[in-house]
Amino acid sequence: DTGVSQNPRHKITKRGQNVTFRCDPISEHNRLYWYRQTLGQGPEFLTYFQNEAQLEKSRLLSDRFSAERPKGSFSTLEIQRTEQGDSAMYLCASSWDTFNGELFFGEGSRLTVL
Amino acid sequence: TQLLEQSPQFLSIQEGENLTVYCNSSSVFSSLQWYRQEPGEGPVLLVTVVTGGEVKKLKRLTFQFGDARKDSSLHITAAQPGDTGLYLCAGPLVPGGYQKVTFGTGTKLQVIP
Numbered sequence: 001d002t003g004v005s006q007n008p009r010h011k012i013t014k015r016g017q018n019v020t021f022r023c024d025p026i027s028e029h030n031r032l033y034w035y036r037q038t039l040g041q042g043p044e045f046l047t048y049f050q051n052e053a054q055l056e057k058s059r060l061l062s063d064r065f066s067a068e069r070p071k072g073s074f075s076t077l078e079i080q081r082t083e084q085g086d087s088a089m090y091l092c093a094s095s096w097d098t099f100n101g102e103l104f105f106g107e108g109s110r111l112t113v114l
Numbered sequence: 115t116q117l118l119e120q121s122p123q124f125l126s127i128q129e130g131e132n133l134t135v136y137c138n139s140s141s142v143f144s145s146l147q148w149y150r151q152e153p154g155e156g157p158v159l160l161v162t163v164v165t166g167g168e169v170k171k172l173k174r175l176t177f178q179f180g181d182a183r184k185d186s187s188l189h190i191t192a193a194q195p196g197d198t199g200l201y202l203c204a205g206p207l208v209p210g211g212y213q214k215v216t217f218g219t220g221t222k223l224q225v226i227p
Contacts, residue, residue, distance in 0.1 A: 004156075006156075033215070035217075040200070040220065040222060041219065041220060042118075042120075042202050042204075042217035042218050042219050042220045043157070043202070043217045044217070045214050045215070045216070045217075048214060056214060091156050091157075093156075100144075100145050100162060100164070100206075101143075101144065101145045101146070101147055101162065101204070101205050101206040101215055102147055102159055102162055103147070103157075103159065103204075103215055104159065105149075105156030105157050105158070106156050107154075107155050107156050108154075108155065108156045110154070
């Protein structure tokens, strides 16, 4: 399977715990995006990488959130001291460098904070 | 402020009916994409429209980009239960918005057999 891969698919955690999500993009893609989606809503932009450089971050990304893409391949999104409001689907997408807006998404990682 | 507004928000129709979903903005987009998302899955790209006034067809789905590149529509003919899902429009803003793709509010479609 050469699509975007995310894990874990589901994570249930207690408030105050740290969680980390991993995304493996399509291998030929240089661009990698993280989005957050709550039930029935459209995805909200969190951050964007071109190769290993994090070029843009949303105001939604509080200081408890951090994302890395150390070697320009896979990426991780860490949430520290989780809050109930962090419960959402976290989506990763990748795209080619000659970008026309098309994103290829993984299946998402659903986070539930109790 | 949501840059891309979709309407209707919810739509429940009988199999075989036709429907149109709208995506509107006050901003200009360099291109616009439509995605379909099923529960518990990531969005799947359906189509990209680039030129103002462009019309693209994908089987029973017809997509149109507005002349001013600020709006788009998706028309489904003879809807099937397999069309059920959340339909999302999205696009990078002009100018300089290539890095960030903005998504619409979504239209949840249910097709009843």
